[in-house]
Amino acid sequence: MENLRVTLIQSALHWESPSANLAMFEEKIWKIGQGTDVIVLPEMFTTGFSMNAGPLAEVMGLQTFKWMSQMARQTGALILGSFIVKEEGKHFNRLLWMEPGGDHKLYDKRHLFRMARENEVYAAGDSRLVGTWKGWRICPLVCYDLRFPVWSRNAWDKERKQVTYDALIYVANWPTARIGAWDTLLRARAIENLSYVVGVNRIGPDGLGVPYNGHSAVIDPKGVVDWEGGDQEQTATVILDAAHLAEFRDRFPAYLDGDTFRLT
Secondary structure (H helix, E strand, O other), X not given: OOOEEEEEEEOOOOOOOHHHHHHHHHHHHHOOOOOOOEEEOOOOOOOOOOOOHHHHOEOOOOHHHHHHXXXXXXXXXXXXXXXXXXXXXXXXXXXXXXXXXXXXXXXXXXXXXXXXXXXXXXXXXOOOOOEEEOOEEEEEEEHHHHHOHHHHOOOEEOOOOEEOOOEEEEEOOOEHHHHHHHHHHHHHHHHHHOOEEEEEOOEOOOOOOOOEEOOOEEEOOOOOXXXXXXXXXXXXXXXXXXXXHHHHHHHOOHHHHOOOOOOO
């Protein structure tokens, strides 16, 4: 496992305008200006955090899917971000894992934010995604999932003699009013799981007047903030240090004493 270059794009979003957002993010991606391994976009990056799922939902394989495939192919990077999907009569807040060769994986947001009625509009996912990229095992999750440590839990696989993942990546629309919880929980997830944690949040007001102030961050497995994005538009590439992660896990293998359980 070598170092992993992760690019975080912290941006305002055009409210309920997929075409405008795709054009904006395409420009931001081309301005990265250096090689990167992973590009992370916010939650619902094509629309903002909208409950207007009916007219905004896409079926898989069309506009956003094709755009992410093209961006991954042209940059040579894994691209992660969530958008509104309609499938079998249901709507999902779906994270798409898109690789340069076209291989892709899906994660439907498990914990739906009832305070905004997300649970009334969208269907919850029932399985977690852990994928491998550049030798790193990566678990991508979505926004409100951050508040639920059991769902984020790293575990020791005795047969394979390895933990489930090496990096947690959260894509979010996390509002200014609760940004203190975001800051704290990102660090907590890194510390308790002995993992790098990457959180990408948006900035600016949405179409309902809800303000967002970023604070995207990269946290190392000790809970140290390696990079923090403040409250302005930012595109930053941060290196996740494989040797640092392995050394700390060897020296402090707390995961070996974790409680054994499984989700049902």
